[in-house]
Amino acid sequence: MRTWYRSWRVALRIARRDAWRFKGRSFLVLAMIALPILGVSAADLTLRSSQLSPTESLSRQLGAADAQITDHDIGGAAVMQDPTDPYSYTTVKDYGDKPWPTGPGDLAKALPPGARTLTDSTARARLRTTHGLLDTDVRELAAKDPMTRGILRRISGRFPASTHEVAATTHFLKVSGLRVGSELKVRDLDRTYRIVGSYELPNGLDTDQVNALPGALLDPLAKALAAKGLHADPPQTTWLATAPGGFTWNRMQAANAHGFTLTSRAVTLHPPARADVPYFQRDGAGGSGGGSATASSILATIVGLAMLEICLLAGPAFAVGARRSRRQLGLVGANGGDRRHIRAIVVGGGVVIGVASAVAGTVLGLALTFVLRPVLEDAIGKRFGGFDVRPLELLGIALLAVVTGVLAAIIPAITASRQTVLASLTGRRGVRRSSRVLPVLGLVAVVLGGVIALYGSTVSDRSLIVVGGSALAELGFVALTPALVGLFGRGGRWLPLSPRLALRDAVRNRGRTAPAVAAVLAAVAGTVAVSTYTASSDAQDRAEYRPTLPYGAVSVAVGDDGGRDVPAARSAVLRSLPVDLRANVDRLSVGKPGCDEYGDAPGCGRAEIAVPKANQCPLWTYEDTSAPEPQFTAAQRRKLAKDPRCKDEASSDTMTGVVVGGADLLKVMSIHDPAAERALAAGKAVSFDRRNVSTHDGRTTVALRIYADNAKEAADLDKGKTPETSIVTLPATEVRSGTKAYGLQLLIPPSAARHAHLNTVPYGAYYTTSSLPTSAQEQKLNAAVDNIGGNVELHVEKGYASKNDIVLLALGVFAGLVTIGAAGIATGLAQTDAEADLKTLAAVGAPGRVRRTLSGFQCGVVAAMGVVLGSLAGVLPSIGLRLTERRTALADYRQHLAQGMLGDATLPHVPIVVPWGTLAGLLIAVPLGAALLAAAVTRSQRALSRRAAT
Structure with a gap:
């Protein structure tokens, strides 16, 4: 009844002794499993400690x-x-x-x-x-x-x-x-x-x-x-x-x-x-947990793939142990042990390493969180309620390490148990046939996963389907790895001696090559997927970016306190930046002195452009506000959406896009229009939007609607009354079509404002610079603006700046480290397995550099195969997610178009961009770096060891 207990007890004792004997290999696998456990346990402690209980929150x-x-x-x-x-x-x-x-x-x-x-x-x-x-x-x-x-x-x-x-x-x-x-x-x-x-x-x-x-x-x-x-x-x-x-x-x-x-x-x-x-009875408040369930499913998928990657990385290391202990395992078989005992010994190594990793990762996570508590509190911005340790959650995280260790040891255990006693004792490799079922299952998984991801991106609206299909396809690639390694081996006939030997060795020993290649595949696939999605999103953001000023220009504005801080703000820019041109601007002020640009205070109003009725978009306006909005057919809405009158208004630096200034502002804005400059000199306003102007009897004008008191306007609207306004008409001209005005709609010269009895107050200034301000100059300017205090709006136009460059760099470094680590493990196993070949090379007089070259190519071959397969596997999920986003954007576009809400009748731009730079770095730099590192750490001595007794 207790036979199984005794056999497992002996197996664990042997595994523990073996792990202690080979400390270097054991520490490598332990660190590989313990590091994720450390991170997850520390994150759990930080999250739970930062979550306040109701009592703590109320306090x-x-x-x-x-x-x-x-x-x-x-x-x-x-x-x-x-x-x-x-x-x-x-x-x-x-x-x-x-x-x-x-x-x-x-x-x-x-x-x-x-x-x-x-x-x-x-x-x-x-x-x-x-x-x-x-x-x-x-x-x-x-x-x-x-x-x-x-x-x-x-x-x-x-x-x-x-x-x-x-x-x-x-x-x-x-x-x-x-x-x-x-x-x-x-x-x-x-x-x-x-x-x-x-x-x-x-x-x-x-x-x-x-x-x-x-x-x-x-x-x-x-x-x-x-x-x-x-x-x-x-x-x-x-x-x-x-x-x-x-x-x-x-x-x-x-x-x-x-x-x-x-x-x-x-x-x-x-x-x-x-x-x-x-x-609750009136409003019926409630929510849905669908989003939470989707997030949980995606998180579970990511955790599963991370476990798979750790298993694939640790698997070759356990294979190293099994091969180094094959004589010991052979003695177990010679003394009556059967295959299950050998499997138990190897799996016991996974249990021992897993338990040690769980303990080490959890203890280090606790200690690290406790020591870094002040730093974490400062980063989060609030104090912990207490050091909240939840044993069951930490136990579950620790159990994950044990499960990972066991899973990583299963394949080496099965491989070791299949060796005959004679082969184990003599060190012979025997003949090992590749499985014919595994490649078929892998091919089926790749096709099925691709179909699911394609369905999720073209039919369904749920991105979870794309993620699940991509994960299934990646598992299929992992299952196909042994067969694909064999296909790579057919190209060895055209290679020189050292790479041909390395490729032949990788193909002959697929049991330890395939897991290492699969580990590299998993790491690179994740990197390629995230980098492709990030690069595509970055390209979309770049296309949608709308600059508010010409490149290198600077604007400063103070919209409150009646403009009394404007002179100090203008001078701060001049003192801090390499200014070429400067254009001061004022704003219109309606109401009592000291009103801000929005007229929020009691007794304050505002001025806005009164668009002529003929230039108003029928989709947005109708004559009688008490009458129901006119109905348009979908075809009429699509037609009107392309009407220039229905184009969305550009954003501006002021509430209405109206500023008071001179021709120097045109120069700062890089607007070269002699007619507009002459109009400003003649006291005419310049409109940057053709909808704002009207022409009667050869006279072009623009109208401003004045609201004397915003508070009274709001009260009138609440009562259903039409707010009282006044109209001010200014002579105007229109800049030529296609002029980029960066959000400005109307420029009024000071003489026209005075002639129309419009009150103005200082608002700010626009500047051009001889060179793009440096970080030091910006810091100096920020300090000067801080000395002014208050609501000083400062903007330096630097053009579109990608926020993903550091992300792509971090992903590339991460993939490189994982790839080199996985390839290094495979190289260590290769050197152990290929010891006889290396002795033969020395015996036939091969130069000492051959050993280094062979080790380097062994590591490079594994890295190259993993990078190529990982690049192919990683493109699928990113393309699927982008196709899903494109279909959603197209559906929203058609809906808005049918409702007449779309001012710009252009299709949404959702590109799919492959980051060729990242792929080139992975395909070239990573295998080359792995090969050079392996060659550098490999000894090149030619001394022959004594023949082992058989």
Whole structure:
């Protein structure tokens, strides 16, 4: 009954002793299996530790409070909310097309008896640092109150106790050059604050923030800005609250009845049944897990292929051990052991190495994650909740190493068990026939996988089918490898002596050549697939790239604060970059002084181009807004989509594409049009879009529609009224057709703006440079812009820059290392198996370099065969995925075309690009490098060893 247990126990003891005897080979296989285990276990620990539990998350959001209360300024109207998300809400009353009520709610009515609150307000302000100005979050919260414990983590000093003290995050102190004890000044505020402490936000380690007492900084700043005719963004205010008994679901609904939403500790930890939540009953929130299932399937496929590659890499190493121990295995057979005992010994080696790899990888993963925890937290941007070790997950990852080791040892075990006792004891190789079934199965898998991938790319919309078919085809290539190695061997007759011997040796010993070639195949196939897909996507992105300026040009713009920072921004560019030409531009300003370019503040408006009715696209406009939109047939929509009037508007640097400037802007934009220059000199506007102009009685004009107050416009639209506007008509001219204007639509000369009584404020400038700015020059400019502070928009046009070059380089290096490693393993086995041949070469007087040359060619042959087959296998999945994307893009194009949503009637460009540079590097550099490395590490001595006793 216990015979199997005893035989396996003996087999494991022999395997352990054999692994310890050949430490170099054992360490190689152990490292090969343990490294992925280390990475996966470290990733699992990092992921689990970074995922906060509900209690930890609530502690960082609520501190010691029972709830966080939010007022959405809807005048106290009753709302319904998601119990765990205060920003997922809707009003109880259905207002339809009518506007929602506005105004603050009454917080006192929303609180239960005995409740206590703490105000938490946050807004942006520009603080003066040692380098200049820095846009920073200002948080007014009484951080010394016990209710805030857990929200802010004090690092040094203390939290503010008076209105002239602040604390700052460690990241702010780092980037600002200030320290605890420094004085802090705020732009536009004649008041000095002292930094009395530092802290960090556990969920935002890279946040620039200062903490002050409520009313200490934001209110004085708003009053100071208002005195200068400027406006401050209103702070975002919430309240932390505690109450006897906490905030239950019933209390949360009572607060909802007065227009407030809550994040409640009690409700988040113990949410009500979905049927008891009115918000869900109205909105029917829900989701689908289809995407998650697809992602899981793709992940499983990738993990399976990675295991296959490790098995293929480790398999030859186990074959080395089996061949070196064949005399020992022969003695087992001579003493009554049968084939299953020999298989158990070899598989036991896989178990021993697998267990050692699992232990080493898991322990190193734990240690590495623990040591690098601060680095990982800084990279993620938040503190771990704790060092979350989940034994079952780590055990599953470790079991993967054992399974991989066993799978890698199965083929060598079967091969070793098939040798006769006489062949094992005498060292004879015997006659080994290749399997005839395996190539047939491999061919069937390749064809079937190709058909599945083709189906997925041409019929189905699921990319998972393409991935699965490609994986099946790659497994078929692996199964075909022994037969393909034999086909490669037929070309040896035309080769010189050393490569002919190396190729003959590879063909004669397919048992250790095929796994190494398959391992190289798997590595190269993955690299070729990813690089082909990446190169194709890169070509698509390059074709879709739309520059905003001519190559090498620079633009700087400041759209807020009435343009008072524009002169400093213009000068910063001149001081930092090699500027040739400069063109200053202004923008139109509607409303009170200090309005930004979008007119968001109360009392601010905007000006936009009024396109003549004859030039408007019928698909986008209709005369009566209260009437239903006219219906067009699909044929009419396709025809209108090609109409120049229905071309999409180009993006621009300003909201409407309208700037005020002179002819120097045309030179910066590389627009050579003498007629446009003469028009600007004559006080005429220049339109870069023919749809904007109209001609009557030989006079060309462009019209601007003025909205005096955007807030009033929005209110009128909510009430169904037509907003009140005024029209300003300017004499204009149109640039010649085909001129590239980089998003600009209308250029108004300053004289025309003054004549039309249009208010203008400084906006920015455009520049040409004598050479593309260097990295050092850009850093200097960024520092100068940082000193200005605020919303300075800076752009240097460098043309399309591929983000995938480093990816392709990394993939090439990875494939090269794996290829050289796999080929090196095969070379080691080849040198062991070919020892008799090398002795024969020495005996017949072959030069000493023959041994080096033969070893180099043995390694190069394996690498070359693997690279060629891997390149063929890797192109399939990338082509399939690109064909799927092309079909999806064509379907979207036809749908948009039928709906009249497509302004540019061109087919989507989804190219398939083969990265010939990467393939050339793999096909030439990798085999050559592997061969030279193997030749360099091989000894060339010709000494003959004593004949082994038989």
